[in-house]
Amino acid sequence: MQEQKLTRLTAAGRFDLCCPGECIRPLLAAHHVTYNRRAGGCGRMLKVLLNGTCSYDCAYCAVRLERERLSFAPEELAGAFLRLWREGLVGGLFLSSGIARDVDCVMHDLVETGEILRRRGYDGYLHLKILPGAARVDIHDAACVADRISINLEATSPDRLGSIAGVKDYRQDILKRQAWVAEEKPDRHTTQIVLGAADETDAEVLACLADQYRRVRPSRVYFAAFRALPGTPLASHPDTPAWRARRWYQADYLLRDYGVAADELRAVLDEKGFFPNRDPKEVLATGQSPVNVNTAPRCDLLRTPGIGPKGADRILALRRKRPFTGPADLGRAGVRGTTAGRYLTFGGRETVQTRLCL
Numbered sequence: 281m282q283e284q285k286l287t288r289l290t291a292a293g294r295f296d297l298c299c300p301g302e303c304i305r306p307l308l309a310a311h312h313v314t315y316n317r318r319a320g321g322c323g324r325m326l327k328v329l330l331n332g333t334c335s336y337d338c339a340y341c342a343v344r345l346e347r348e349r350l351s352f353a354p355e356e357l358a359g360a361f362l363r364l365w366r367e368g369l370v371g372g373l374f375l376s377s378g379i380a381r382d383v384d385c386v387m388h389d390l391v392e393t394g395e396i397l398r399r400r401g402y403d404g405y406l407h408l409k410i411l412p413g414a415a416r417v418d419i420h421d422a423a424c425v426a427d428r429i430s431i432n433l434e435a436t437s438p439d440r441l442g443s444i445a446g447v448k449d450y451r452q453d454i455l456k457r458q459a460w461v462a463e464e465k466p467d468r469h470t471t472q473i474v475l476g477a478a479d480e481t482d483a484e485v486l487a488c489l490a491d492q493y494r495r496v497r498p499s500r501v502y503f504a505a506f507r508a509l510p511g512t513p514l515a516s517h518p519d520t521p522a523w524r525a526r527r528w529y530q531a532d533y534l535l536r537d538y539g540v541a542a543d544e545l546r547a548v549l550d551e552k553g554f555f556p557n558r559d560p561k562e563v564l565a566t567g568q569s570p571v572n573v574n575t576a577p578r579c580d581l582l583r584t585p586g587i588g589p590k591g592a593d594r595i596l597a598l599r600r601k602r603p604f605t606g607p608a609d610l611g612r613a614g615v616r617g618t619t620a621g622r623y624l625t626f627g628g629r630e631t632v633q634t635r636l637c638l
């Protein structure tokens with residue numbers, strides 16, 4: 281029975297994850313364990329729902345359609361996870377839940393599961409989902425027991441959320457709770473936006489992200505491209521192309537780690553308020569003066585396509601010893617010259633800069 285539940289309530293069942301946006305992904309893998317290199321560095325992560333049904337009405341979500349009331353008790357799930365962990369089959373746990381009953385009851389069960397695990401010696405990565413409308417005390421308890429907590433925005437504004445998830449109050453149930461999450465777990469909380477389900481533009485996503493980084497500073501924002509699921513009210517809604525999520529991850533890095541302002545990214549949007557299917561960093565750099573790799577400050581190197589934070593730091597360290605002489609020389613800093621070389625010059629301080637076109 282436990283095996284069957286694990287199969288149904290994990291990536292081996294119908295859903296990858298639960299809660300805003302995450303439970304919309306149809307299940308592809310036939311295994312309990314989702315391999316996730318980013319998941320707190322823990323490698324193989326068990327992503328599982330405590331309850332596989334939900335009383336909420338998010339229009340894009342298949343959990344709401346589940347008739348079979350399949351759920352784990354905290355003790356039961358903790359035991360199943362510990363067995364997998366001790367056998368070396370999993371290195372971390374991402375625990376979420378459909379809201380099968382009262383939100384407070386489900387939050388208590390999520391926290392209790394984490395507490396049981398810690399009491400029984402589990403010291404690995406634990407991510408607990410905070411449910412919309414969760415009580416402050418439960419958010420505090422979740423933050424105490426988990427490495428990371430998250431509450432998902434799903435949409436970019438109250439109106440957009442109202443069009444796809446009528447039960448949830450964007451300001452009260454999500455933004456207010458997210459502010460508590462940020463207080464309890466600064467720098468260790470994340471969120472997610474479902475792209476396209478509510479027909480928002482990228483201009484709206486950008487405004488939402490700028491607000492997020494100004495107010496609550498999530499350590500990561502995840503983007504899920506909407507996929508229509510049979511039997512849901514959005515079954516005939518067009519899917520969002522996967523590249524839109526990819527472009528948003530690139531744009532988000534620029535905002536978060538590369539010092540690019542939201543206003544600058546706005547210039548990349550087309551007249552309808554959408555990103556083109558092109559790396560926004562490349563779009564921003566196109567038409568700008570080339571950057572001299574031997575003299576430019578870190579912030580300018582960072583804005584060069586093909587150079588990330590590590591590459592910029594290596595360039596700064598290596599050029600003190602020996603200037604870079606051409607695109608092929610960038611390999612010394614672990615930077616691919618074929619991309620970055622198009623936006624760089626290689627003169628010394630006294631050399632006139634000339635743009636290299638490869």
Ligand code: SF4
Nearest residue numbers: 299300334338341343
């Ligand atoms: S809260 Fe919404 S997205 Fe989460 S499981 Fe329930 S219906 Fe699905």
